[in-house]
Amino acid sequence: MLGIAPTRTTNMDPVKTDPAVRSRPAKSATPSSSAVSSSHSLPSSINSSAWQAASEDSVRLWMSELRWYVESDCSNVLHNKAIPQQQQLQHQSILRHQNCLPASPRVSIEMLELNSRKLLADFNAVLVSIQSSQLKRVHPLLSALTSCLRGFLQNLHRLLSMQQPVSLPILKPQAEVASFREIEETLLTLCSNLDTANSELLDVYLYAMSLPAVDARFLVMNGHLPPVDAVLRLLAEAAEAFAAVLDAAELQLLERVVNAVRCKTSGANFTAALRDLLRLAMKSERLSCLVAKAEAVETVLQVCSDRTQRKFWPLALRVLSCVCCVEESIRRFDQSNGLATVSGILGELGNSELVRAEAAGVVAQLTSPYILGKGKDLLGCLTSHAESLVKSLTLLCKEADCHDVFLLASAAIANITFISPASFEYMLKYNTVRALVDACQLSKAASLFAKDQVATVLANMAAYAWCHQSLTRHNAIELLLHFLSESPMGSCRYASSSSSGVKSSACERLQQKAAIALGRLARDASAAQIVVELAGANRLAQLCRRPEERNNSDAVLVAALAALRQIHDSVGSEDLEERDVVQLIRPRLSEAFLACSRLDESYV
Incomplete structure (x- = not known):
């Protein structure tokens, strides 16, 4: 039996033992x-060596x-003590x-x-x-x-x-x-x-x-x-x-917030409950899913259907646009026929611009490519309401005085163009192209983000030959060439370091979509001739040869090379020889890409 070796207690002894602890080492x-016994059996040789x-x-x-x-x-003990450190202050509160x-x-x-x-x-x-x-x-x-x-x-x-x-x-x-x-x-x-x-x-x-x-x-x-x-x-x-x-536990608490909305007691409490749902839905997708499970989507849609609660519609629509980012919310929105409610609010001219802008935000959220993949059942419903949505959104783009309102409406239209080709018929019917081109001459569409949405609409419409005449008639080619002239250096010269990267990415997308749209329009010989006469080929060649003009973006380079080749196929090489762009067309596309790309290669 293992025990403590007897020690003599003196003033020089470093260790004092007491009878109560002498049996502890055993x-x-x-x-x-x-x-x-809970682990595996141990060999006897190891046990003897341990003893x-x-x-x-x-x-x-x-x-x-x-x-x-x-x-x-x-x-x-230390875990339960309050340690006065900076990272502990929030937890203590x-x-x-x-x-x-x-x-x-x-x-x-x-x-x-x-x-x-x-x-x-x-x-x-x-x-x-x-x-x-x-x-x-x-x-x-x-x-x-x-x-x-x-x-x-x-x-x-x-x-x-x-x-x-x-x-x-x-x-x-x-x-x-x-x-x-x-x-x-x-x-x-x-x-x-x-x-x-x-x-x-x-x-x-x-x-x-x-x-x-x-x-x-x-x-x-x-x-x-x-x-x-x-x-x-x-x-x-x-x-x-x-x-x-x-x-x-959080679902129980969310049900109390939803019930406060459902009660419709006083205006202050009702507004506070809607704001609580909005703040919680913006925190994370998990909380958005819990908000949907608490039947918040159905409750807020009832508010939007009640004309006596019209003054609360902007906040209620904002809640819907934030909540409808997860599959559970989109499914409940579709089951409650929410798109019909939102489309009705958007098309009612008696509503204020703020209410219609929030309704456009809901449509933009539901039709975004990232969200649309989560609610595939919503595609059929969107197609059936495409005409009313295009009509209302086009009118909102014309009447909008604020940049944010135009951005929401144009984003909703751009997202709808990805759903079905039927939406282009309604855009031609309600002169959507003219509304967007005219808006780009005003301050409400001066930002790169608004221009990005307009370029998306024009590029998607240019994919269909029966839309080319309308695009050419409404000066879409001139607008696309103006988009090509946007430079990431000029747009970010006075921007802060935090926003310069975002604006550079937006400028790259704008240039890429403009080049894609011009390449698609260049299938028509008359449109390709207009591009050449307006020095569009020169700008495309400049984007290819000067990487700093396209922020070293290879996506813009590929789109510009493809547009130049399509223009060459439509108008020939006589006009292009004078502009010194033939050397970008004669070699194969891969060779031209490697010649213009700024990819660093190492042969070590």
Whole structure:
């Protein structure tokens, strides 16, 4: 039996022992029976070598192990103490606010979001420590994590119980309430299992530390140590249960906000509830999905259908445009026939420009290429409302006095052109091209972003030969050549460093789309001749030869080379020889690209 070697107590002795702790090394030097039995059986030769190594200097061994027993307790105490550091101030304010009545469910959700980010960071710290084999850090980190999870559940119950009830009661299915309790009990059970696994991991780690290096490496190589697989599995299950508890709690709070909208009590509370939905939907796609599950889309559409709530339409439409960025929201929007409601608001001339602009923002959001892939069922509905949407948006582009209004309307039209060719017939019917070209002569379309939307419409229309005559008649070629003259150096000369990159990208897209549109229009010989007469070929050649004019963009280079070749095929090489662009056309496209590209090549 391993014990403490007898020592003589003098004033010079560095260590004083007491009878109460003399039996401790026997337990600490050798792992507990439960820990050893939970791992694989150990060879007898290794056990005998461990006993022999421990008996050489038991006091030194006990001192080396003593810090592992107190480190977890010290870590737990420090974790609960308020450390006055800058990164802790925000978390401290959240904890202090949990002891008082929250101002609204939105504030409660924001508090939960901040706490969840802190807990997710703790999950990640434990995972990184295990993956990097820093097992001595796992025990205090895992102990702190389980303690924080239990504290989170306690604060969650307190926070939900302090919420003020709304006048319209929330009737939750019994199965949903039971499911929330089951998830909570599952998380508590996983915390207990993690504590047990953490203790076993510590015991086995301490035992490995007591062995010689050769024997410890033998155990690790043969899979006996460390038993981290169970900890990783429990950690993954705890993270999943924590996410489920967080979603269920935030869904309850969101239902209170939606009910406040559904009640339509006072104007101030009604507006505050809509603003809360807007702020929460803008935070993340996960919260947008939870907002949709709380039936916010159906409730807000009812507001937009109620003419007595007309003064709240701009804010309600803004909520719809922010929420409808996830598949759940788009599906509910389609099931509620929301596009008909929005199209009606957009086409009603009695509505203010602000209301129609917000409705155009909803259409632009729903028809954007990124969003449209999430709601494929919405394609048929968009096609059926294409004529009314094109008519209303074209009129809004004509009447808009503000740059933001024109940008939303032109973006919606540009997105509709990607849906079906039928929309081009309505654009020719309602003179959409003329409205866009005329707007580009005014200040409301002076930005690169508005010009980008106009270039998108012109490029998509130029893909169809039956649209060429209308584009030529309404001076679209002159406008496209003006777009080619936009330079990223000139547009970003006085811009800040943060916005210069965004404007450079917008200028590249504008040049590329203008070159594509000119190349498509050049299939018509008369349109190609107009491009040559207006020195369009010279500008295309300049974009090819001067990389700084196109911000070193290879996409603009390819579009310009393709446009030059199409012009050459339509008008011949006689007029182009005088402009010294034939050498960009005669070689193959790949050779011309390599000659003009600024790609750095290394032959090392």
